Amino acid sequence: MKLNFKKTLYVGLAAASVLAVSGFVATTASAKSYAYVTKPAYFTTAPESRNVVPTGENALYSKPGTIKGARVIASKTTMGKLTITPKSTDYFRAYAIVSTNRGSVYYKVVSFDGHYRGWIYGGKDTTQFGGGIKATQTTRTRSLPSQTTGYTIVDPSKNTLWTAPKNTQYKAAKITGFKSTDTFTIIGAETKVREGSLYYQVRDDQNPSVTGWIYYAAVRASQGNLVKITYIDGETGAVVGKGTVPFDNSAATTNLTTNPNLKTIIDGIPSGYVPYDAGNGGVDSLRDSHMATAAKNGSQYYFSVTNKGINNLQDIQVIPVDENNKPIEMNETDQEDLHASTFAFAHHVKAGDTITSQDVQTMLEEGGSNYLDFTDKSGTHYHFVSAPNTATSTSDARGTVTIRATFRAEN
Numbered sequence: 001m002k003l004n005f006k007k008t009l010y011v012g013l014a015a016a017s018v019l020a021v022s023g024f025v026a027t028t029a030s031a032k033s034y035a036y037v038t039k040p041a042y043f044t045t046a047p048e049s050r051n052v053v054p055t056g057e058n059a060l061y062s063k064p065g066t067i068k069g070a071r072v073i074a075s076k077t078t079m080g081k082l083t084i085t086p087k088s089t090d091y092f093r094a095y096a097i098v099s100t101n102r103g104s105v106y107y108k109v110v111s112f113d114g115h116y117r118g119w120i121y122g123g124k125d126t127t128q129f130g131g132g133i134k135a136t137q138t139t140r141t142r143s144l145p146s147q148t149t150g151y152t153i154v155d156p157s158k159n160t161l162w163t164a165p166k167n168t169q170y171k172a173a174k175i176t177g178f179k180s181t182d183t184f185t186i187i188g189a190e191t192k193v194r195e196g197s198l199y200y201q202v203r204d205d206q207n208p209s210v211t212g213w214i215y216y217a218a219v220r221a222s223q224g225n226l227v228k229i230t231y232i233d234g235e236t237g238a239v240v241g242k243g244t245v246p247f248d249n250s251a252a253t254t255n256l257t258t259n260p261n262l263k264t265i266i267d268g269i270p271s272g273y274v275p276y277d278a279g280n281g282g283v284d285s286l287r288d289s290h291m292a293t294a295a296k297n298g299s300q301y302y303f304s305v306t307n308k309g310i311n312n313l314q315d316i317q318v319i320p321v322d323e324n325n326k327p328i329e330m331n332e333t334d335q336e337d338l339h340a341s342t343f344a345f346a347h348h349v350k351a352g353d354t355i356t357s358q359d360v361q362t363m364l365e366e367g368g369s370n371y372l373d374f375t376d377k378s379g380t381h382y383h384f385v386s387a388p389n390t391a392t393s394t395s396d397a398r399g400t401v402t403i404r405a406t407f408r409a410e411n
Helices: 013-022 076-083 261-267 279-285 332-346 357-365
Strands: 037-042 051-054 072-074 092-100 105-111 117-121 133-135 139-141 151-153 184-192 198-204 211-215 219-221 226-233 239-246 300-306 315-321 373-375 381-386 400-410
Touching: 051 076, 072 076, 072 117, 151 184, 184 211, 239 261, 261 279, 279 300, 279 332, 315 332, 315 357, 332 357, 357 381, 357 400
Parallel strands: 226 300, 315 400
Antiparallel strands: 037 092, 051 092, 051 133, 092 105, 105 117, 139 184, 151 219, 184 198, 198 211, 226 239, 373 381, 381 400
């Protein structure tokens, strides 16, 4: 890690306080064989960017090692052991820096558990760690689990949230402000480099301002608040993604073939894929669709997708209007059936083509029912008249095109 200390360090009153606390205010060159400090400063870089480990090449001192009165706090041997320790508490944080008249750089460091605190030689370059310490990462980013919502804390009397995975940052602290009954969404995942243990970063669903890190086994996903969706390639059967559909615990089952559940499934299709069969609004891509009308909590369903036709439209919305261009209110069931037909048709329209009035008529005829004629919510009967030719562009790929189709009221 390269740190541009020359541009970010603050030299002044803060530096004087460093010297005062450390007890080695700069002396003159008359100090014979001893070095003296010429450039003291505080860091202004983010604390997390200053996590370091000893190299074992230098000891830890009460003052910069070449300053008069410096005594050993931890020997080279001890610092060497802290280099290969399996505990995150043995990482160090650098929080002050000085240069001596001999061109040496020293850093004030403290171990994460607070057991060791002192000055260590850091090389000759103030722009990067060297000598007795080197930069380190205390965690590694990991992939999120396939399910990220609906988690609760297991035994909140023993498990809690932290500002960082426990012991991976100096003074990582416990977080409060949440209830033991709250549910959480996982938004991050990391493993501790030394211990290898996995931690999840979670956000409180009831109080989104509360976020923190918790050991992965200390949270549990309820199996009664979702249905699992696995996206598979319709030709090869290979799994290409996973998703979930929320489940209402007050109901015994949920219907995956209707909105809003079907929309959730469609919206969750991995990037670069489309429904393998767009029939019935995409329902025909849902395996065991007859059973999906009564999906149980915690159950799993497969949805077939393909990476062919990704330059086609995603959806066409036909809005019935009267001859005054006023939208006509259709019955909810009719509206869903009509959209299923237009959705399926959209997947055969290449972005850049023109959708003609005849195309619209075909969509109306090929729905679950023939919608060239229909009766609205008020009981008025309407008959299809025409629709404008609608040009699309290449930017409409995987997008939605809206068309207003004109119907005439019949007395």
